Every structure is written in structure tokens, then in C-alpha cells.
Amino acid sequence: xxxxxxxxxxxxxxxxxxxxxxxxxxxxxxxxxxxxxxxxxxxxxxxxxxxxxxxxxxxxxxxxxxxxxxxxxxxxxxxxxxxxxxxxxxxxxxxxxxxxxxxxxxxxxxxxxxxxxxxxxxxxxxxxxxxxxxxxxxxxxxxxxxxxxxxxxxxxxxxxxxxxxxxxxxxxxxxxxxxxxxxxxxxxxxxxxxxxxxxxxxxxxxxxxxxxxxxxxxxxxxxxxxxxxxxxxxxxxxxxxxxxxxxxxxxxxxxxxxxxxxxxxxxxxxxxxxxxxxxxxxxxxxxxxxxxxxxxxxxxxxxxxxxxxxxxxxxxxxxxxxxxxxxxxxxxxxxxxxxxxxxxxxxxxxxxxxxxxxxxxxxxxxxxxxxxxxxxxxxxxxxxxxxxxxxxxxxxxxxxxxxxxxxxxxxxxxxxxxxxxxxxxxxxxxxxxxxxxxxxxxxxxxxxxxxxxxxxxxxxxxxxxxxxxx
Numbered sequence: 528x529x530x531x532x533x534x535x536x537x538x539x540x541x542x543x544x545x546x547x548x549x550x551x552x553x554x555x556x557x558x559x560x561x562x563x564x565x566x567x568x569x570x571x572x573x574x575x576x577x578x579x580x581x582x583x584x585x586x587x588x589x590x591x592x593x594x595x596x597x598x599x600x601x602x603x604x605x606x607x608x609x610x611x612x613x614x615x616x617x618x619x620x621x622x623x624x625x626x627x628x629x630x631x632x633x634x635x636x637x638x639x640x641x642x643x644x645x646x647x648x649x650x651x652x653x654x655x656x657x658x659x660x661x662x663x664x665x666x667x668x669x670x671x672x673x674x675x676x677x678x679x680x681x682x683x684x685x686x687x688x689x690x691x692x693x694x695x696x697x698x699x700x701x702x703x704x705x706x707x708x709x710x711x712x713x714x715x716x717x718x719x720x721x722x723x724x725x726x727x728x729x730x731x732x733x734x735x736x737x738x739x740x741x742x743x744x745x746x747x748x749x750x751x752x753x754x755x756x757x758x759x760x761x762x763x764x765x766x767x768x769x770x771x772x773x774x775x776x777x778x779x780x781x782x783x784x785x786x787x788x789x790x791x792x793x794x795x796x797x798x799x800x801x802x803x804x805x806x807x808x809x810x811x812x813x814x815x816x817x818x819x820x821x822x823x824x825x826x827x828x829x830x831x832x833x834x835x836x837x838x839x840x841x842x843x844x845x846x847x848x849x850x851x852x853x854x855x856x857x858x859x860x861x862x863x864x865x866x867x868x869x870x871x872x873x874x875x876x877x878x879x880x881x882x883x884x885x886x887x888x889x890x891x892x893x894x895x896x897x898x899x900x901x902x903x904x905x906x907x908x909x910x911x912x913x914x915x916x917x918x919x920x921x922x923x924x925x926x927x928x929x930x931x932x933x934x935x936x937x938x939x940x941x942x943x944x945x946x947x948x949x950x951x952x953x954x955x956x957x958x959x960x961x962x963x964x965x966x967x968x969x970x971x972x973x974x975x976x977x978x979x980x981x982x983x984x985x986x987x988x989x990x991x992x993x994x995x996x997x
Contacts, residue, residue: 696830795911810826866914875973
């Protein structure tokens, strides 16, 4: 008997609406906003704890630096989790790998809220970050599923703005809760409630966007409808081994850090990301301890960083015209260096923001210049961070997932470490010289985007993972 030829199920045409790239604009926008909100739930959880440090220190009779571990452990989970969730999303699809861990993250938020000892609080915080990292790990891949390169920059900017809203607004809400009769436990209760509400919206409105998973579902439906069991997708033929996944998401990201572009861009992005978390203890010192503002009022300058990120988003979106023009000049092939101009401007403003913030922090100086400095920090952060992610994706293309994984790990490690040294630094050097130290480091990193803007193409041509982008 003749052997049957397997039938591969694919999209019906290049314009098949079932293909995520061909979804309606409305559907793409809804999914982009939901991905931003979901990631915002995790970033909210990361920073709201900063307002609970002093109450937990008093309750558990521990040192201030020990109490800060609740933030550090969350960031440790946030940095290590993507090594698990990113590969699983390429096996089981994006939606499942976002929703299930996100639900578990909410459970650990409630566990932290009810914890009676520091061990319970710290363990719950770690696992809340570990499971909450799923949307952080998967969202970028999901956005690349639905947006072509020409529009991906705008989508990423919108997504990044939604993400930064979380850690910048959470301390304001947290300060209000801690100062009220509700107390610090409600910072975790409200986090669990926020995550649960976002999760409910995701369950109904977030769509699966991974083409391989969608084709697998299509093949299964066609097998049942037609009774032809030879129908299958290419993804069903794929025998993914643990070794392959380990290489892609555990070994390769660290190996890629030996590449000069990956290392320096990740280092810069991680530094500015960590500096945002460094401001969590800095703002209360400046506006509460030095200026004598009430706790809730002293937390409102965090919103200045948010205003800065809005301005940074405008700069990133304005650069899209330049990027698309270079794209057309290069016959539709991406030119990664066209992503760098916002980063080049943002680096100058980011460093200037720290100098201005530090040297106007004294009580005898009006508060307005300090707020302007915070705004410049936010503006610089957003332009640097967003441009670096876009540059990594365009440079490494099919290895982009590994490059982003390396970036995620490095930035979360720095963001977890910086708050631990904040109080000793501010106490020893003072706000002015600590901010200046951070500003000097920022000045030292300014040359990175300028260097790659000029020599990036030449370096990419000799890179093991980047030469295909030339």
C-alpha cells in the first residue's frame, strides 16, 4: 500500500486574517495595550514595596538594608524567570505562558500581604517576581508576532510607556496606603487585586499571537472536521529538546554578552533601568527627610519621571520617520543604527538630570529644579532604554530573543542591587555627591550610541550573531 504524504497546514495566503500580522489595526492595538497593562502589573508590584520598607523593618525588627531585600529578591525573580518563560512560549504559545504564571504571581502577592514574618514576605516576593516575569519575557515576542518592522517601533514605544507607568505611580499609591489606617499590607493586597483585574481582561480579550501555535490549533481542528489525520503543522513535527532550549535561553544569552554590541548596549540599558529603582529611596530622602514634606506629598515627584518618559516617547516616535526613510533607502532591510539617535540625545539629558537633581536637593533651594532634574532622568531613561531594545532586535534578528534575555537578566540584577546600596551611599556622600557620582557614570556611557552609530555596521559584519543584519 502506498505511503500517505503528510499534508502541512499553513496560512491560506499572505493576506490570511488568521495570521497575526494581518489582524485588523484595532485588534493589534487592543493586544498591544493588554500586553502593556499586563507587564505594568508586574512592574507595579516591583516598586510598590519600596514604600513598605520602613514599616516592615519595624515590624520584623531588622535593619533597613535587610528590609530592602524584599525589592531585591523580587528583581532577582524578575531577572531569572524569563529564562524559563521565554522558551516555553515558543513551545506552548504566548497566551498560556503569560496567563498561568501571572495568576500564580497574584497568589504570591496575597501571600506577602498576609505574611507574619520576614521569611514569608521575602519568599513570596521572590516568587511573585519569578512568575510575574512571564509577561516581561513574552510580550516583546508577541509584539514582533503582530507588528511588521515598519510599525514595530511605534508599538514598542506605546508598550514601553505602559510598562513604566507601573513603577512610577505605585510609590505614590503605596505612600498613601502606608500613611493611612490600612497600612503596608494593603500595598500587597492592592497589587494582587490589580494583577487579578488585568488577568481577567487578558482571559477574555488577549489573543494568541504565536503563528506556530495558531497553525497547530488550525491543524487539529481540520483533522477533526475532515477525518484526515495526515494534516499537521510544522510545529507538530518539531521535537524541541531541553538542550536546545537551554542553549537558546540559558547559554547563548550569556555567550552573547561577549559580543561588544550586546554587552555595551545591555550595560547602558541596564544602568538607566537600575537608576530608576535607585530613585525609590532617593526621593523620600530628598523630599521627606530634607525638605520635610509629608510622605504622600514627598512621593509625588515620582510623577516628574513619568512626565519625562512621556516626552521620551514623543522623541522615540519622532525618530520613526527617520528610521522608515533609512529603511526605504536600504530596500526594506532594517538599518539598526537608525534606532540610535534618541539614545544619543537621551544620554546627555539623563546625565544632566542627575547633576541637576543632586545639586538642587538642599532645602534652601526651591524644589522646582529638582523636579526638572527628575523629568530629565525620565526622559533620558525612556529614550535610552527603548532605543537599546530596538537596536538589539534589529541587530541580532533571529537571535533577538537571546539578546533580549541577556538584557532582561542584566537589568534586573542591577535594579535589584542598586536599592541595597542607596541608603549607605546617600548617607555617606550626601544626595549631591551621590547623584553626581551616578551622573559621572552616565557621562562615561554617553559615547556608546555615538560609537555604534559610526562603527556599528562594521562591527556587525564581523559578529558571530549579528552578521546577517548587514
